[in-house]
Amino acid sequence: xxxxxxxxxxxxxxxGQSMTLQCAQxxxxxxxxxxxxxxxxxxxxxYYSASEGTTDKGEVPNGYNVSRLNKREFSLRLESAAPxxxxxxxCASRRQGLAANEKLFFGSGTQLSVL
Amino acid sequence: SxxxxxxxxxxxxxxxxxxxxxxxxxxxxxxxxxxxxxSGRGLVHLILIRSNEREKHSGRLRVTLDTSKKSSSLLxxxxxxxxxxxxxxxxxxxxxxxxxFGQGTTLQVKP
Numbered sequence: 001x002x003x004x005x006x007x008x009x010x011x012x013x014x015x016g017q018s019m020t021l022q023c024a025q026x027x028x029x030x031x032x033x034x035x036x037x038x039x040x041x042x043x044x045x046x047y048y049s050a051s052e053g054t055t056d057k058g059e060v061p062n063g064y065n066v067s068r069l070n071k072r073e074f075s076l077r078l079e080s081a082a083p084x085x086x087x088x089x090x091c092a093s094r095r096q097g098l099a100a101n102e103k104l105f106f107g108s109g110t111q112l113s114v115l
Numbered sequence: 116s117x118x119x120x121x122x123x124x125x126x127x128x129x130x131x132x133x134x135x136x137x138x139x140x141x142x143x144x145x146x147x148x149x150x151x152x153x154s155g156r157g158l159v160h161l162i163l164i165r166s167n168e169r170e171k172h173s174g175r176l177r178v179t180l181d182t183s184k185k186s187s188s189l190l191x192x193x194x195x196x197x198x199x200x201x202x203x204x205x206x207x208x209x210x211x212x213x214x215x216f217g218q219g220t221t222l223q224v225k226p
Contacts, residue, residue, distance in 0.1 A: 004157075031212060042121075042203060042218035043158070050212035058213065090157060094214075101146045101165055101207070104214060106157035 002026050006091050006107035013081045013114045021076040021110050023091030031094050032074035033104065034058075034066060036087040043090065049074055081114045088112070121204060121217040129225050134191040136220040138204030139184075145207045147180055147187045148214070152201045161189075161202075194224045 007022045023032065030051045035043040035058075045058030047066040055066050063085060065077045074093075078085055088111050092104040122137045138147070146165045150158040164171045164180045164187065171178045177190040191198055203219045 033214065035216070040124075040218065043216040045213060045215060048212060048214075056212070059215065092158075101163060103148060103160040103163055104150075104158070104205075106159070108157045 004091055004093055004105050004107035006089075006110050008110060009108070010111050011113070013078075013112065015082060015114060017081050017114075018077065018079050019081065020078075021089055021091075021112075022073070023075065023107060024073045025093040025105070026072065027093065027095070027105065028071070029093035029095050029105070030071070031096065031102075032068065033092045033094075034064075034074070034076045035090045035092065036060065036085075037090060037109075038087050046076065046089075081112075083114045086112060086114045121202075121220045123220060124218070125221045125223075127223040127225065128194060130194060130196055132194055132224075134194050134198070134222055134224070136189045136202055136204075136222070138187045138189070138217050140187075140204075140206045140217075141185065142206070142208060144182075145210075147178075148205045148207060149176075149178060149187075149189050150203045150205060150216075152203065152219075154200075158203065191222075194222075196224050196226045198222060199224045 004025045033048040034046040044060045049055045049068040052071045067075045091107040094102040148163045149161045152158045162173045164178045175192045180187045201219045201221045204217045
């Protein structure tokens with residue numbers, strides 16, 4: 001089992017460029033999440049999808065869009081990258097969403113630099 | 116602002132000592148979870164405590180939860196150099212599906 005797979009692992013963008021971070025899980029999980037991690041800030045939730053067909057904003061959604069393509073895949077898009085979006089991005093998933101007491105499984109992260 | 120706030124931000128101890136980290140939160144939760152992150156890696160789940168539980172053990176880990184004070188603590192007993200990592204609490208709001216992380220505690224265990 002691969003678990004949660006994120007691509008790419010590293011990316012450098014120029015201000016104003018767009019890109020999509022890909023995430024796929026092979027555990028038949030219902031819920032998927034995107035977080036960003038900045039030094040000293042812990043992880044902040046960008047968007048999440050509690051189940052296939054739904055997406056909701058997290059703590060820091062501005063500047064991002066998401067697509068729950070199917071049950072396996074949840075992508076994060078930066079339409080016009082800004083230096084403030086330089087961060088490490090983590091995708092995570094878990095079996096069930098609401099009130100189910102389930103743990104998260106994380107991908108290995110995407111290190112994004114916006115110049 | 117983040118749901119969970121952790122204390123201390125950094126902790127340095129000798130091998131064999133115990134390490135205690137605290138987490139406070141603001142809203143009602145279904146459960147509280149603790150994760151570990153080794154440098155440059157993704158997070159790994161350690162332990163989950165439900166809102167109706169007060170204490171839980173897993174190996175050298177002991178977690179307590181006080182819902183009246185909206186706080187939790189993680190105790191690592193007999194620490195080892197391999198426990199050096201960052202530790203995060205995360206609150207599961209359950210009814211929304213959100214899982215919100217604290218800022219983390221960086222633990223250094225000196226051999």
